[in-house]
Amino acid sequence: MSVMADLSISGEEFVLGTALHTHADVHVELERVVPSSQQVLPFFWAIGTDFETFERDVRGNPNVQSLVALDRIEGRVLYRAEWSEEVESFIHGIAAVGATILEATGDRVWRFRLRFHDHAALSEFHDYCVAHDIRYTLDRVATDIAVEREEFGLTQEQRETLVLAIEEGYFDVPRGVTLTELAAELGVTQQSVSERVRRGTGTVLEAALLEADGNR
Known part of the structure; x- marks a missing residue:
């Protein structure tokens, strides 16, 4: 049975989160996706108003090679980004165990909801994070059925x-x-x-x- 895990991680541990954090009134959300170890999360949504400042700050980050606005809809912009090589071992860990990112939001602190194939995959992901010195907080673990029934x-x-x-x-x-x-x-x-x-x-x-x- 698949397992849902809610976890939080600081921007210092989540490099992409640091790259996307600016002083602009913009909130970043990652859509549901199964990460690929070959290409780290090229697409994301930004929601807010001051996109000019957001784009300038993000493009100025050394971990960002390019940033392109693909679509603009009612205060939301879909971006495609190219990151520097080996920028995000945390996402690589998710990809390594075949987990799915159901939701991810944040700025200084990021909150993820992940779906793992089973508890063994979740354990494998934890071992990966320990081996790569990635610190995160596991806020909740539940089966898909339990989560749907509860909320x-x-x-x-x-x-x-x-x-x-x-x-x-x-x-x-x-x-x-x-x-x-x-x-x-x-x-x-x-x-x-x-x-x-x-x-x-x-x-x-x-x-x-x-x-x-x-x-x-």
């Missing part, structure tokens, strides 16, 4: 945001709270809250409606 596959941040949004009346008519107010209470940007609500709501609806129709 419909939501990330911890999405669940926290949706619960707060419901409690504060965000989904009421009229709304009892704005995204700006939710962002202030959570201590994150309005764009981050918007993304969590949109993605989290979509995940819950997909799990509830498609499973009910027998399409999952």
